[in-house]
Amino acid sequence: MDFELLPNEILLDLFDYFDGIDLLRAFYSLNYRFNDLLxxxxxxxxxxxxxxSKRDFDMICQQHLPFITQRVISLSLTDNYNIPEQANLFLS
Known part of the structure; x- marks a missing residue:
């Protein structure tokens, strides 16, 4: 069975098990239907x-968050060696 043949309701239920970063990495840009669902x-x-990574952080913040801001229910930022000053970068 093709994954893409599953009904939207089942796909949306499956999406609940993914962190937003992994969800966008895995399913965004597959096709119009998945982009619309996301x-x-x-x-x-x-x-x-x-x-x-800094690259993925920038991509999520610049390309995706503006379109889904009202649906973010949890956000965790850190100040570690990968992205120092992450909170300040996020706010800018």
Whole structure:
């Protein structure tokens, strides 16, 4: 069975098990349907930026967050060696 043939309701239920970063990495840009599910129908994003690269952090913050800001229910930032001053970068 093709994963893409699953109904939207099942895909949205599966999305609940992913951190927002992994969810966007795995499913964004697969096709129009997945982009629509992620940006317009999925409701509960959780982001844990504690172990993400600077490149991925910038990509999520610049390309995705502006479209899903109202649906982020959890956000975790850190000040570690990967991205020093992460909170300040996030706010800018």
């Amino acid at each position: 940006y317009n129908q999925f409701r509960l994003y959780r982001f844990n930026f504690s172990s993400i």
